[in-house]
Amino acid sequence: RATSGTGTGLGRPRSLPALPLVGSLLQLAGHPQLHLRLWRLQSRYGSLYALWMGSHYVVVVNSYRHAREVLLKKGKAFAGRPRTVTTDLLSRGGKDIAFASYGPLWKFQRKLVHTALSMFGEGSLALERIICREAASLCETLSAAQDMALDMAPELTRAVTNVVCSLCFNSSYRRGDPEFEAMLEYSQGIVDTVAKESLVDIFPWLQIFPNKDLALLKRCLKVRDQLLQQKFTEHKEAFCGDAVRDLMDALLQVRLSAENSSPPAPGLELTDDHLLMTVGDIFGAGVETTTTVLKWAVLYLLHHPEVQRKIQEEMDQKIGLARHPHLSDRPLLPYLEATISEVLRIRPVSPLLIPHVSLADTSIGEYSIPKGARVVINLWSVHHDEKEWDKPEEFNPGRFLDERGQHIHSPSPSYLPFGAGIRVCLGEVLAKMELFLFLAWVLQRFTLECPQDQPLPSLEGKFGVVLQVQKFRVKARLRDAWRAAS
Numbered sequence: 001r002a003t004s005g006t007g008t009g010l011g012r013p014r015s016l017p018a019l020p021l022v023g024s025l026l027q028l029a030g031h032p033q034l035h036l037r038l039w040r041l042q043s044r045y046g047s048l049y050a051l052w053m054g055s056h057y058v059v060v061v062n063s064y065r066h067a068r069e070v071l072l073k074k075g076k077a078f079a080g081r082p083r084t085v086t087t088d089l090l091s092r093g094g095k096d097i098a099f100a101s102y103g104p105l106w107k108f109q110r111k112l113v114h115t116a117l118s119m120f121g122e123g124s125l126a127l128e129r130i131i132c133r134e135a136a137s138l139c140e141t142l143s144a145a146q147d148m149a150l151d152m153a154p155e156l157t158r159a160v161t162n163v164v165c166s167l168c169f170n171s172s173y174r175r176g177d178p179e180f181e182a183m184l185e186y187s188q189g190i191v192d193t194v195a196k197e198s199l200v201d202i203f204p205w206l207q208i209f210p211n212k213d214l215a216l217l218k219r220c221l222k223v224r225d226q227l228l229q230q231k232f233t234e235h236k237e238a239f240c241g242d243a244v245r246d247l248m249d250a251l252l253q254v255r256l257s258a259e260n261s262s263p264p265a266p267g268l269e270l271t272d273d274h275l276l277m278t279v280g281d282i283f284g285a286g287v288e289t290t291t292t293v294l295k296w297a298v299l300y301l302l303h304h305p306e307v308q309r310k311i312q313e314e315m316d317q318k319i320g321l322a323r324h325p326h327l328s329d330r331p332l333l334p335y336l337e338a339t340i341s342e343v344l345r346i347r348p349v350s351p352l353l354i355p356h357v358s359l360a361d362t363s364i365g366e367y368s369i370p371k372g373a374r375v376v377i378n379l380w381s382v383h384h385d386e387k388e389w390d391k392p393e394e395f396n397p398g399r400f401l402d403e404r405g406q407h408i409h410s411p412s413p414s415y416l417p418f419g420a421g422i423r424v425c426l427g428e429v430l431a432k433m434e435l436f437l438f439l440a441w442v443l444q445r446f447t448l449e450c451p452q453d454q455p456l457p458s459l460e461g462k463f464g465v466v467l468q469v470q471k472f473r474v475k476a477r478l479r480d481a482w483r484a485a486s
């Protein structure tokens with residue numbers, strides 16, 4: 001073990017071999033499933049180890065004890081984010097929430113969004129109404145595609161995007177609307193390019209060479225920014241402070257009242273760019289993640305018809321078929337809630353979270369960590385730890401239920417699907433509302449099946465900006481009970 005040089009008297013974590021310039025890249029090259037590679041490397045280097053990405057020192061955390069120390073116990077010391085070429089482009093140099101580093105302005109901005117979300121969104125009937133409207137529209141599409149082998153992915157993306165559009169701008173779109181199609185296209189372009197873990201993020205000097213991905217990302221961001229700017233200008237012009245129609249209005253109002261109560265110190269003003277990038281974050285962090293979890297849920301239900309049957313039995317008993325599900329039904333449907341928790345465990349959508357950065361010399365467990373280290377929490381390892389989970393690769397919603405099957409709880413602290421602490425996901429409440437309502441609406445009416453003569457789709461994820469599901473088709477069959485009741 002090397003000595004620390006950080007004054008803590010502790011040694012540094014064991015490191016993968018590293019070469020000048022490229023660092024440990026040779027150990028990672030040829031392993032596109034980075035989360036699995038980092039998980040397996042534990043057997044050689046222990047659960048906490050280090051590596052070099054070019055000149056960046058990276059610490060990889062694989063156990064929940066260390067993860068909780070980083071996120072909760074020493075949350076402030078590890079609340080930084082790395083600045084990369086890609087994230088600087090996405091966030092106009094860190095003017096958003098997800099990629100901005102920790103500091104007074106970021107704290108104020110995050111608090112503002114929290115207030116705006118609780119003012120307009122979370123817990124409000126308006127948001128429940130928006131999600132239910134999209135769930136009804138999704139069910140109509142599934143009805144129209146009765147007995148066809150349907151790719152549900154675009155429909156789920158549309159539903160979730162529409163929720164976010166309604167939440168942020170009080171506008172939703174019909175299929176084929178050119179503005180909506182443009183939005184779907186640029187979002188996909190951003191996901192595809194960011195997912196490639198662009199080499200320019202490791203070697204920023206590569207920017208001087210032509211780069212196809214970077215060019216595509218810039219084109220997509222131009223479309224995104226034009227659209228955001230247009231919505232923002234419309235909102236600012238119409239804003240009167242009395243009626244809050246959506247999150248954009250709520251943000252404008254919360255900023256105004258914060259400024260009125262105590263004018264911000266120089267350098268701590270939240271500019272229009274900050275508000276724009278915040279809304280960009282809600283799209284960026286809110287759509288692909290939620291849609292992907294829904295796709296994983298559908299995929300696991302195809303593999304486990306017995307789980308689907310149990311959810312439907314629970315719904316028939318507790319809600320019946322005469323009305324649609326509400327958010328207030330959540331305590332009545334613990335098996336559905338447990339299924340959602342198990343999907344979030346077995347296929348964590350953000351398997352390496354977003355990298356953190358240490359803001360001071362500090363430590364994790366018995367190891368010293370220098371200021372500026374990038375810290376990657378491997379959620380895959382945390383959620384598949386055999387010491388914490390019985391047969392972790394087995395899909396078993398029952399593990400999240402108490403003995404009587406009536407209350408939901410996590411049987412292990414090794415469970416952090418939304419992260420934790422200072423940087424915990426800002427959209428956890430919203431995401432859980434969407435997952436519950438979309439699944440409840442669909443499963444009340446339909447049984448999801450694998451189309452005849454097709455093999456069950458693969459459960460293997462593809463590592464990228466989220467843990468992606470491979471393309472698959474579904475047959476949504478209207479349930480006999482639903483047909484009889486309607």
Ligand code: HEM
Pocket residue numbers: 097098099110281282283285286287289290293349350353354355417418419420422423424425426427428430431432
């Ligand atoms: C099921 C869906 C979702 C999952 C599993 C998820 C998970 C996560 C995770 C693991 C992080 C990283 C935490 C860290 O770096 O320590 C994160 C951050 C974030 N999420 Fe989500 N998320 C979801 C949906 C959403 C939604 C709907 C929104 C929109 C409101 C959202 C907004 C954010 C933001 C803004 C951050 C950055 C927080 C920060 O850096 O301070 N997420 N999310």
